[in-house]
Amino acid sequence: MRKKVTIKDVARAVGVTPTTVSNVLNGTNRISDETRRRVLQAVEELQYTPNMSARALVKRRTYTIGLFIPASPRVLSDSYFAEALRGMTEVALQYGYVVSIIYSDGLSDSVRQRIDGLVLTELKNNDEYVQYFKRIRMPFVALGRGGDPMLRDYVISDTNRGIREAINHVYRLGHRRMGYLLGPLGYEYVCERYRIFRCMHAELGLSLDRRLCATGENSREGGALAIHAILTRGVRPTAIFASTDIMALGAIEYLHERGLRVPDDMSVIGFDDADFSKYVRPSITTVHHDIYRAGREAASMLIAKLDGREYKCPVILPVRFVPRESTSTISLDNQ
Amino acid sequence: MRKKVTIKDVARAVGVTPTTVSNVLNGTNRISDETRRRVLQAVEELQYTPNMSARALVKRRTYTIGLFIPASPRVLSDSYFAEALRGMTEVALQYGYVVSIIYSDGLSDSVRQRIDGLVLTELKNNDEYVQYFKRIRMPFVALGRGGDPMLRDYVISDTNRGIREAINHVYRLGHRRMGYLLGPLGYEYVCERYRIFRCMHAELGLSLDRRLCATGENSREGGALAIHAILTRGVRPTAIFASTDIMALGAIEYLHERGLRVPDDMSVIGFDDADFSKYVRPSITTVHHDIYRAGREAASMLIAKLDGREYKCPVILPVRFVPRESTSTISLDNQ
DNA sequence: TTGTAGGCGTTATCAC
DNA sequence: GTGATAACGCCTACAA
Numbered sequence: 001m002r003k004k005v006t007i008k009d010v011a012r013a014v015g016v017t018p019t020t021v022s023n024v025l026n027g028t029n030r031i032s033d034e035t036r037r038r039v040l041q042a043v044e045e046l047q048y049t050p051n052m053s054a055r056a057l058v059k060r061r062t063y064t065i066g067l068f069i070p071a072s073p074r075v076l077s078d079s080y081f082a083e084a085l086r087g088m089t090e091v092a093l094q095y096g097y098v099v100s101i102i103y104s105d106g107l108s109d110s111v112r113q114r115i116d117g118l119v120l121t122e123l124k125n126n127d128e129y130v131q132y133f134k135r136i137r138m139p140f141v142a143l144g145r146g147g148d149p150m151l152r153d154y155v156i157s158d159t160n161r162g163i164r165e166a167i168n169h170v171y172r173l174g175h176r177r178m179g180y181l182l183g184p185l186g187y188e189y190v191c192e193r194y195r196i197f198r199c200m201h202a203e204l205g206l207s208l209d210r211r212l213c214a215t216g217e218n219s220r221e222g223g224a225l226a227i228h229a230i231l232t233r234g235v236r237p238t239a240i241f242a243s244t245d246i247m248a249l250g251a252i253e254y255l256h257e258r259g260l261r262v263p264d265d266m267s268v269i270g271f272d273d274a275d276f277s278k279y280v281r282p283s284i285t286t287v288h289h290d291i292y293r294a295g296r297e298a299a300s301m302l303i304a305k306l307d308g309r310e311y312k313c314p315v316i317l318p319v320r321f322v323p324r325e326s327t328s329t330i331s332l333d334n335q
Numbered sequence: 336m337r338k339k340v341t342i343k344d345v346a347r348a349v350g351v352t353p354t355t356v357s358n359v360l361n362g363t364n365r366i367s368d369e370t371r372r373r374v375l376q377a378v379e380e381l382q383y384t385p386n387m388s389a390r391a392l393v394k395r396r397t398y399t400i401g402l403f404i405p406a407s408p409r410v411l412s413d414s415y416f417a418e419a420l421r422g423m424t425e426v427a428l429q430y431g432y433v434v435s436i437i438y439s440d441g442l443s444d445s446v447r448q449r450i451d452g453l454v455l456t457e458l459k460n461n462d463e464y465v466q467y468f469k470r471i472r473m474p475f476v477a478l479g480r481g482g483d484p485m486l487r488d489y490v491i492s493d494t495n496r497g498i499r500e501a502i503n504h505v506y507r508l509g510h511r512r513m514g515y516l517l518g519p520l521g522y523e524y525v526c527e528r529y530r531i532f533r534c535m536h537a538e539l540g541l542s543l544d545r546r547l548c549a550t551g552e553n554s555r556e557g558g559a560l561a562i563h564a565i566l567t568r569g570v571r572p573t574a575i576f577a578s579t580d581i582m583a584l585g586a587i588e589y590l591h592e593r594g595l596r597v598p599d600d601m602s603v604i605g606f607d608d609a610d611f612s613k614y615v616r617p618s619i620t621t622v623h624h625d626i627y628r629a630g631r632e633a634a635s636m637l638i639a640k641l642d643g644r645e646y647k648c649p650v651i652l653p654v655r656f657v658p659r660e661s662t663s664t665i666s667l668d669n670q
Numbered sequence: 671t672t673g674t675a676g677g678c679g680t681t682a683t684c685a686c
Numbered sequence: 687g688t689g690a691t692a693a694c695g696c697c698t699a700c701a702a
Contacts, residue, residue, distance in 0.1 A: 004695095006694095006695055006696085007695065007696065007697095008695080008696095016672075016673085017672070017673050017674080018673095018695090018696075018697090019672075019673060019674080019697085019698085020671090020672060020673075022696065022697060022698085023671095023672085023697095023698095026697080026698095028697090028698080029671075029672080029698095030671065031671070031672085032671060032672090035671080035672085047444065049444040049445050049447075049448060050445075050695085050696075051392070051448065051694085051695050051696070052397075052445070052448060052449050053388055053391035053392040053395075053397065053694080053695080053696095054392050054678090054694070054695035054696040054697090055695080055696060055697080056388035056391070056678095056696095057386070057388040057389050057391075057392050057678050057679065057680090057694090057695080057696075057697095058677080058678045058695085058696055058697050058698085059678090059696085059697075060388075060678080062387075062388065063449075064433075064435070079414060079417070081417055082414070082416055082417045085436060085438075086438055089436055089437075089438045090438070093439070093443070093446070096445060098399075098435045098446060098449055099435055099436065100399070100433045100434055100435045100436075101420060101424055101434065101435075101436070102424075103420075103421055103424045103425070104428070108428070109382070109384040110384055110385075110387065110431060111428070111433060112384075113384060113386065113387060114387050114398075114433055220614075249614060275610070275611065276610065276611040276614050276615070279555075279584060279611050279614070279615055280611070280614055280615055280616070281615070281616055339679095341678095341679055341680090342679065342680065342681095343679080351688075351689085352688070352689050352690080353679085353680080353681090353689095354681085354682090354688070354689055354690080354691095355687085355688060355689075357680065357681060357682095358681095358687090358688085361681080363681090363682090364687070364688080365687065366687065366688085367687060367688090370687080370688085385679080385680075386678085386679050386680070388678085388679080388680095389678070389679035389680040389681085389694090390679080390680055390681075391680095391694095392678090392679080392680075392681095392694045392695065392696090393679085393680050393681050393682080393693075393694050394680080394681075394694090395694080
């Protein structure tokens, strides 16, 4: 293996000192165009790349950012994280950063000092991690809102618009009795989506029947249980929204088992545009948001923050309402 | 922010030199029980954690391993990678390693030197990356076989067994005319699964009709196109295997569009047990393998390799055949 | 515009 | 057993 080339080798080749090389590479001091040119050329010829460990040591920076994922086994499986990761990695690379995933219920000391900053996900209403990272002064930005109303450094989808379009769509199809299937109330996104739903719902001059709303886990089973709860109250919405596509799917399956057809007997609307939403029958009407893009924005914001550059925050990303088979005009016997 | 505590602080507190502290921490030299005790205690009290950048610099190791994912936009979205990553991260942490994802079409110099080794995925038959990493002497292990028959450092599922069980299952259901939907032939796993299929098929005393086999992209469309190709040949299998669940899904959808019912008119068998396979209707009979576990084993193997420890290779992980709705006894009019 | 000197926190080598 | 001392490769005052 050819010997590692260091800054000294470059300096020697050009006939200057390492300091000078360092200066042209970091753009600190003013350097004569001539030396700059020669240094750059030598760097090229020798294929020099600065040793990150050494740089990290003296700069007290690791040039690594992390995607923090609270430990709950199944959650990482979502393509949500894969997408976010992909976006983050791409921009991180451009800035000379690398991204690791931190998948645990906290930050061990050893991991903590190997990371300059974090992108947080799955925030809870009063997120303990947010408090924790603030306390240990670990810089972070969030994918999604929550944790602390004071925080401004987050990337979020334009949920408002997504839900507005969804609700208008359903309204135009003739639906007036709308229900809602909530995920775990601890999560900020669950509350926010519901809040927006209520708000838009009211704007249409409709009043919400609380009996048409129920809570469940964020899973197929949760969705099934929630719709079950509503039906056993002896009431029936003509259209039902769910916090997530996976809950919507559970609800649809449950309804089918009970002999109720979707969308004929009930329209169902999800959120997220999960992979399976277009595969299943009926395919699920939902709101698509671009997690890959969100990952890019989050990394971008975090790195700007770390590098002390200006950055715009919060970032709100566009969404796209995706009508599919699970919604249709209200049927006659439902009027 | 409280000052960073270094090895010197610990040394001072105990009244020894940094050398000694380092020695007890790294278990190199023999140290008296007394000093060891006091050093350890001081470490505890001061909450000392070694600075990884400094250690990395002197040891010429980064204590970072990477999951390498060839850049093709949609692939990372699979929960496959998320699962592998989760497994890797968990064991890496135990060994003081961190994992980053390398998502690109090569290794930039800067990234290369921030990584001690890689876990490779999505290997092709004669993988260029494998050649590349060998050439630059980047240690690696592979998730899945391929790239080079000489390589022994890989983790793989017991595909043999999975396909045997699947084929026996179908055989017992009365099927004799079996077809196969292949993904892109460049990929090792595609060829391997097909090879095993042919082998097991022959073992049952059946002879394979090549007209019942076709190739397509590894996607829904690819699956649809492949089954389409077979049907247009004027032949029809009673059961068809697919390289992956996603292709199986595409095939099922296509058949439905053509008025052929699955499993009544044709049984379909996938591979992977993707998330959606249990959601869709009919749910897909498939072979489940534990990617999370594979990720753990891969990280474990790689780190052992890096740390110069002994390790067992290759590692072959058990699989589980999962019969679902997409397979059934052969119908009378198909006999 | 360029060079000198010192230090970042650790570990390895070799005395004592 | 323990301690100087010298790297590891780079950056940054400050001096020239």
